Amino acid sequence: MAKPEQIKKEIKKAVSEIVEMPESELRDDASFADELGVDSMMALEIVASIEKKYKVTIPEEEIPNIRSLENVYEVVLKSLNK
Amino acid sequence: MMSAIWDIEQIKAILPQDYPFLFIDRVTEINEKDKKIKCLKNFSYNEHFFQGHFPKNPVVPGAIIIEALAQASIILYSVLKPDIANKKPSYYLGKVDAHFLKPVSAGSQLTLEVNAAKILNNSGMVEARALVENEVVARARIFFGVKLKENNKRGV
Numbered sequence: 378m379a380k381p382e383q384i385k386k387e388i389k390k391a392v393s394e395i396v397e398m399p400e401s402e403l404r405d406d407a408s409f410a411d412e413l414g415v416d417s418m419m420a421l422e423i424v425a426s427i428e429k430k431y432k433v434t435i436p437e438e439e440i441p442n443i444r445s446l447e448n449v450y451e452v453v454l455k456s457l458n459k
Numbered sequence: 460m461m462s463a464i465w466d467i468e469q470i471k472a473i474l475p476q477d478y479p480f481l482f483i484d485r486v487t488e489i490n491e492k493d494k495k496i497k498c499l500k501n502f503s504y505n506e507h508f509f510q511g512h513f514p515k516n517p518v519v520p521g522a523i524i525i526e527a528l529a530q531a532s533i534i535l536y537s538v539l540k541p542d543i544a545n546k547k548p549s550y551y552l553g554k555v556d557a558h559f560l561k562p563v564s565a566g567s568q569l570t571l572e573v574n575a576a577k578i579l580n581n582s583g584m585v586e587a588r589a590l591v592e593n594e595v596v597a598r599a600r601i602f603f604g605v606k607l608k609e610n611n612k613r614g615v
Contacts, residue, residue: 417553417582417604418553418554418582418602418604421577421579421582421584422554422584422602424577425576425577425584428576429576437580440579
């Protein structure tokens with residue numbers, strides 16, 4: 378399995394493409410909704426792209442807790458360690 | 460001729476759209492486990508839009524192909540989330556990434572294949588393809604939102 382740092386890098390790249398912001402400007406703790414303008418469709422795109430890439434399933438009840446890149450890392454790493 | 464799993468009355472019971480904006484004739488396959496569906500739509504020369512799109516060259520508008528795929532997506536959503544679909548929510552198109560590969564002329568039978576990538580209570584993302592005679596004529600990734608109307612919000 379890839380190292381957590383590598384996974385974080387990959388996730389950041391994927392999210393930066395979806396929110397259309399360069400990786401260099403994307404802070405790990407930036408609020409998806411308030412700072413990055415992530416709407417429900419983008420959130421779905423982020424979740425779906427991660428599920429596909431890492432072959433994990435993010436439960437529906439976890440999704441409201443995903444509010445920043447940091448939260449995405451947590452959810453993915455948790456799913457991968459299961 | 461492929462057999463119908465859902466006939467037009469079942470389709471009309473789920474889809475909020477109706478004539479002249481109903482673009483599913485039949486549902487021919489439902490695979491709940493793999494979260495996918497197959498539907499048919501026949502585009503006869505009598506379709507109203509062929510009069511203008513285009514005179515002497517009747518081609519199905521790309522936007523109508525997307526609409527047909529979106530309607531098939533609603534049916535797939537209703538199979539996966541029956542409790543919400545039965546409350547007759549509103550369905551909104553959110554985002555579409557589409558590729559149109561071949562023109563679809565009058566008289567074509569369109570096969571609509573939709574695979575769920577992620578279906579949540581209030582939104583969905585699907586990978587969809589439209590085929591004519593086993594050839595892909597369009598493919599699209601479709602995002603949609605699902606919202607209960609004010610008068611039926613109770614319970615969800």
